[in-house]
Amino acid sequence: xxxxxxxxxxxxxxxxxxxxxxxxxxxxxxxxxxxxxxxxxxxxxxxxxxxxxxxxxxxxxxxxxxxxxxxxxxxxxxxxxxxxxxxxxxxxxxxxxxxxxxxxxxxxxxxxxxxxxxxxxxxxxxxxxxxxxxxxxxxxxxxxxxxxxxxxxxxxxxxxxxxxxxxxxxxxxxxxxxxxx
Amino acid sequence: xxxxxxxxxxxxxxxxxxxxxxxxxxxxxxxxxxxxxxxxxxxxxxxxxxxxxxxxxxxxxxxxxxxxxxxxxxxxxxxxxxxxxxxxxxxxxxxxxxxxxxxxxxxxxxxxxxxxxxxxxxxxxxxxxxx
Numbered sequence: 001x002x003x004x005x006x007x008x009x010x011x012x013x014x015x016x017x018x019x020x021x022x023x024x025x026x027x028x029x030x031x032x033x034x035x036x037x038x039x040x041x042x043x044x045x046x047x048x049x050x051x052x053x054x055x056x057x058x059x060x061x062x063x064x065x066x067x068x069x070x071x072x073x074x075x076x077x078x079x080x081x082x083x084x085x086x087x088x089x090x091x092x093x094x095x096x097x098x099x100x101x102x103x104x105x106x107x108x109x110x111x112x113x114x115x116x117x118x119x120x121x122x123x124x125x126x127x128x129x130x131x132x133x134x135x136x137x138x139x140x141x142x143x144x145x146x147x148x149x150x151x152x153x154x155x156x157x158x159x160x161x162x163x164x165x166x167x168x169x170x171x172x173x174x175x176x177x178x179x180x181x
Numbered sequence: 182x183x184x185x186x187x188x189x190x191x192x193x194x195x196x197x198x199x200x201x202x203x204x205x206x207x208x209x210x211x212x213x214x215x216x217x218x219x220x221x222x223x224x225x226x227x228x229x230x231x232x233x234x235x236x237x238x239x240x241x242x243x244x245x246x247x248x249x250x251x252x253x254x255x256x257x258x259x260x261x262x263x264x265x266x267x268x269x270x271x272x273x274x275x276x277x278x279x280x281x282x283x284x285x286x287x288x289x290x291x292x293x294x295x296x297x298x299x300x301x302x303x304x305x306x307x308x309x310x311x312x
Binding site for chain 2: 150153157165168174175176
């Protein structure tokens with residue numbers, strides 16, 4: 001387990017974890033590079049609007065110098081277009097067209113059962129912005145914070161995601177406290 | 182089920198917390214896994230936010246902490262869930278507990294799972310006990 005990881009890695013772990021749990025992920029995308037033949041190039045054309053593109057690829061998680069193969073994932077990009085200035089065969093760079101919505105779903109049998117030992121772990125450094133506050137933690141991410149337990153719980157409810165509500169200690173004394181007052 | 186210890190800012194030692202669903206709550210709460218504790222204890226605000234009615238709970242006094250504070254604790258059997266594994270256990274709710282996190286002791290957790298602590302790897306492993 002790495003000692004530290006950044007927000008991007010935390011998000012990548014979160015996505016992999018949710019895929020393994022059978023959750024269809026709906027979000028935004030900013031770019032992708034895929035192998036393309038002439039037919040795909042013709043399909044994509046040179047539309048500014050872009051086209052709906054669906055493809056299957058192996059999803060991998062890079063973690064602390066290790067690569068974990070998650071499984072085959074169906075990617076649906078609405079809408080994709082070729083980045084300007086590309087010619088010839090081989091890999092092409094895709095960018096969003098009129099919509100940057102993306103959907104991901106694991107298909108078939110995953111390569112790993114789950115991400116035991118990784119997915120509920122948040123490095124202390126990532127909690128520092130929330131010191132003394134109540135947080136709603138989902139997987140490796142803090143999805144909301146508030147001044148009270150009820151506040152954080154309400155924000156978690158509103159997000160529609162199952163989260164753990166807890167308070168990040170403000171001091172060493174609190175962090176190492178017994179549970180009872 | 183391998184669960185990483187939680188590293189808290191300000192502490193050099195991560196500790197074993199388990200994020201459990203308590204009753205019908207639409208959120209999880211953190212419980213410190215404590216083999217030395219008899220009960221599972223949480224602050225009553227957890228019950229309130231989770232829509233758990235404590236009006237029919239059995240009230241019993243217990244001493245809490247090194248100052249031997251005598252607390253009135255409302256005990257109720259509630260369903261608990263962790264990662265799809267469910268069990269029913271008696272939990273106590275008392276304002277003598279911090280709201281920051283609860284306590285998962287023998288009657289709330291250890292009688293339902295084999296638990297192996299691996300502090301050298303900052304993780305513990307829960308294995309549900311077959312019925």
